[in-house]
Amino acid sequence: MPLQSALISDHESAFLIVAVPKLILDDRIKAEQTVQFLLSRGDGLPVALVTRDAAGAPTAYYGPGDLAIRLLRRKATTMTWSDMPLG
Secondary structure, three states: OOEEEEEEEOOOOEEEEEEOOHHHHOOHHHHHHHHHHHHHOOOOOOEEEEEEOOOOOEEEEEOOHHHHHHHHOOOHHHOOOEEEOOO
């Protein structure tokens, strides 16, 4: 099952947000393992995990604090989500 991800780019740098099930964010160990897994297969971009509401807006967050602040500055409607295959 692919995850949904969005590349966020601003004047500071770029980072990847990945939408995950709430059960992953509810477990700090699973959340950190997921981040480490995504970092190991990524292209060096910082990664943050989010859960989303029905409209696609992030509702919960796991990751570095500076990314959270930058994410809060964005409107959910400006994020383009795409499938992120895990295989």
